[in-house]
Amino acid sequence: MIAFDNSYSRLPERFYRPAKPAAAAQPQLIRYNEALADQLGIALDAGGEARLAQIFSGQILPVGAEPIAMAYSGHQFGHFNPQLGDGRALLLGEVIDREGRRRDIQLKGAGPTAFSRNGDGLAALGPVLREYIVSEAMAALGIPTTRALAAVLTGEPVIRETVLPGAVFTRVAASHIRVGTFQYFAARGDTxxxxxxxxxxxARHYPEVAIAENPYAALLSAISTRQAELIARWLSIGFIHGVMNTDNMAVSGETIDFGPCAFLDEYDPKKVFSSIDQRGRYAYANQPGIGQWNIARLAECLLPLLDEDEEKAVAVANGVLSGFGDIFQAAWLAAFRAKLGLAGEDDSDRALISDFLDLMHQGEADFTLAFRALGKVAGGAEEALLATQFANANGLTDWLVRWRGRLDDGRSAAAIQARMDAVNPALIARNHRIEEAIQAANYGDHSFFHRLTEALQSPFAEAFDVADLCQPPKAEERVTRTFCGT
Structure with a gap:
């Protein structure tokens, strides 16, 4: 049973179009997230895996489901497209989870909709597994994110550059409302x-702003704050979203749409993985600026609601936008202070953090393993353990002297390391391992996908049986280009 309560489909009809899942010849369940299903209050015990495959491929619609494709627009790499919408996804409906939170349940790759723009609306197996792996890895890292409920093979081929197995991904989100959703109506003059x-x-995400003197200004500020803090969290784990278009920014503050995303191996602030980001618009270090740019596009949509006087409305919007940088910087500093094991605040912290990142860049140090090794040094390990992460460790000894001086605050070495190990993961969803899982699955072997997905649920633990998954790629294993799920 899925107890649907579908608020979005109660909005005016111009907000969406009815949708119908495509037929799937032989749906087969790959993975079902039972823990998440329990959180959602979903009970689908009868019928076993076969019935789950039927439900999460769209062949059986549970009672109360109202499949719709949501309308939205978006700036894609800075260029505005007035009509995008759910071209390969449909919202089955919404549930209230065990904590009283409203959550969307969406099928991705379930066939064409009114917004497919001559596309087939289908998904290949690779993008489905990538989104399952990365979204669940992000959740385990404590990053606000959409979640993976199920992955199902359809039994139908999908034609891309080659013939690939078709699949459907079931995504759970606080909502699928995007900056681009607001742009859809603003572009049509539909105030x-x-x-x-x-x-x-x-009402759904920010009920506290309803009592503000200017609720819509307070809404803009609340969304801006969540995005600034989210992007700071991304940078703290070396995550590159890859396609920060306005239609890929959820107003709930969750990470959404894991297409050409990746985690850093060696630290490089200009790093880009996306095959379509030729100019580095969405590079690692550019993400805060793009986040603010996207919030500016949201502010443009809200201007008529901020004040009847356009000049006053613009002033209100600019006031919110000017605060984005300060909120981001505070969140970034807090995150990286924790990564370095620093307690309290000191004016020298920004330089200490930035200098370590510069050393990592110059020394081609692995982002994840360098911070993890630094924690071990804080706990009493030899400094050479950290130096081995650097191809060139020039300047590292001097920096460690400064760092130790800042750490000298009376805490035990064990306590400092424990603090650092709690925020510096040992295991991330490395791009070459994701590709390994996808390639095996394309030939019918899902065992590595399951192993990787399960291991990533404990990213801060070190265990012998996952030691191989923690290592950066060898030269011949490197994956430098990632692709959009379409």
Whole structure:
């Protein structure tokens, strides 16, 4: 049983289009997230894996499901597309989870919709597994994110550059409302639509702003704050989203759409993985600026609601936008202080953090393993353990002297290491391992996908049986280009 309560489909019809899942010849369950299903209050025990495959491929619609494709627009690599929408996804409906939170359940790759723009609306197995792996890895790292409920083979081929196995991914989100959803109505001059959507978002995600003197300004500020803090969290784990278009920014503050995303191996602030990001717009270090740019596009949509006087509305919006950088910097500093084991605040911290990142860049140090090794040094290990992570460790000894001086605050070495190990993962979803899982699955072997997915649920633990998954790629294993799921 899935107890649906579908608020979005109760909005005006121009917000969405009815959708119908495509037929799937022989759906087969790959993985079902039972722990998440329990959180959602979903009980689908009868019928076993065969029935789960039927449900999560869209062949059986549970009672109360109302499949719809949501309308939205978006800036894609800075260029505005007035009509995008769910071209290969449909929202089955919403549930209230065990904590009283409203959650969307969406099928991705379930066939064409009114927004498919001549596409087939299908998904190949690779992008489905990538999103399953990375979204669950992000959740285990404590990063706000959409979640993976199920992955199902359809038994139907998908034609891309080659013929690939087709699959459907079931995504769970606080909502699928994006900056681009607001842009859809603003681009049409539909101020009433913008207001209706804003009121829905306030009621669903930010009820506390309803009592503000200017609720819509407070809404803009709340969304901006969540995005600034989210992006700071991304940078703290070396995550590159890869396609930060406005249609890929959820107003709930969750990470959404894991297409050409990746985690850093060696630290490089200009690193890009996306095959379509030719100019590095969405490079690792550019993500905060792009986040603020996206919030500016949201502010443009909300101007008619901020004040009847356009000049006053612009001033309100600019006030929110000017605060984005300060919020991001505070969140970034807090995250990296924790990564370095620093307690309290000191004016020298920014330079200490930045200098370590510069040393990592110059020394081609692995982002994840360098911070993990630094924790061991804090706990009493030899400094050489950290130096081995650097191809060139020039300047590291002098930096460690400064760092130790800042750490000297009376805490025990064990306590400092424990603090660092709690925020510096030993295991991340490395790109070459994701590719290994996808390639094996394309030939019918899902065992490595299951192993990797399960291991990533404990990213801060070190265990012998996952030691191989913690290592960066060898030269011949490197994966430098990632692709959009379409």
């Amino acid at each position: 009433d639509g913008v207001k209706t959507l804003a009121d829905h978002v306030i």
